[in-house]
């Protein structure tokens with residue numbers, strides 16, 4: 001009888017993932033590669049042979065958070081590989097934390113995987129699990145359709161970190177979506193830096209999968225993703241004219257009636273100073289046209305107050321615009337200088353106290369608008385995807401109008417038997433400024 005096969009234990013990797021959903025997708029890709037190489041994952045510092053820290057380097061506050069996370073990993077484990085956006089500032093990281101084993105930048109998958117191999121060599125195994133790693137719950141997944149950006153907004157350093165727009169072939173995205181849906185994913189969250197520009201760099205080239213051709217264009221891609229049967233939610237869209245063509249897909253139920261558009265401001269002089277794409281003055285008309293086709297279209301956005309040169313007139317314009325646009329959800333940031341950003345050279349810095357005051361006024365105005373839009377949903381029956389259930393017969397989920405993490409929730413009572421990923425009709429009984437409350441219909 002031959003001796004039983006004994007496998008050496010797989011080296012274990014710990015992961016700290018910071019930053020935006022795009023960084024989370026990078027973490028998933030790195031971990032998928034490592035799993036294919038035979039690594040196991042450790043849920044804590046103590047059990048890890050090496051710890052990977054995927055950093056964010058967008059704002060100074062994010063840099064500080066990343067440096068603190070690196071410091072914690074070094075103190076708790078000692079064997080640390082750093083990757084992600086802050087990886088561009090390797091000297092700064094090494095000065096703060098000389099013990100890190102390696103520093104790699106964003107999307108440098110080969111380099112980061114190589115650094116992990118050097119820190120904890122893999123053990124070859126015929127039983128390697130080739131399934132991709134997801135860091136989100138099984139029922140939803142971020143699908144990254146492109147990297148980089150062709151714009152040069154003055155407050156942003158992403159193009160210098162991640163380069164120009166580089167889109168994935170449409171067939172590769174469609175194949176990934178079908179694989180996710182086959183494994184139980186019910187909601188696909190499409191992310192990139194500029195989703196509406198998808199495929200421009202490829203000349204909207206056609207690619208094939210399972211005998212069907214797919215054009216690298218956001219309208220075609222959104223339709224193809226919708227045909228998987230999953231909810232399809234589009235993030236980081238700009239209000240270009242061709243976005244109008246997405247509305248019929250929403251009206252037909254192929255794509256969720258939801259657009260995440262980072263407007264950042266509304267006042268034309270500020271948008272111009274920011275060098276924002278699609279900053280024409282007719283955006284309100286465009287939104288009205290969209291809502292004439294998709295009456296329940298939900299808009300989520302982010303804004304910056306206190307950009308250099310922003311006057312009280314500009315800010316008041318923004319508040320009036322917000323009222324007219326009836327944005328469902330909005331986040332607001334006080335402008336912060338980012339090392340390397342062109343906006344740092346602009347005159348007209350806004351005093352911190354003025355930024356603070358504008359931020360509070362913005363948040364109060366938006367809270368009123370959000371509350372009114374949510375109150376209008378009371379009494380309606382909405383489809384809700386369940387995110388979590390509790391032991392007391394309650395659950396929380398989201399309607400089509402809300403993305404995970406960034407928007408609100410629907411809190412359910414009397415709904416035992418549900419599980420995450422179920423999509424159920426819910427009678428909305430109440431609302432506050434953020435969330436809805438209801439019961440299965």
Ligand code: SF4
Nearest residue numbers: 149151153156158193
């Ligand atoms: S569109 Fe502007 S803010 Fe967005 S990634 Fe590109 S340069 Fe940065």
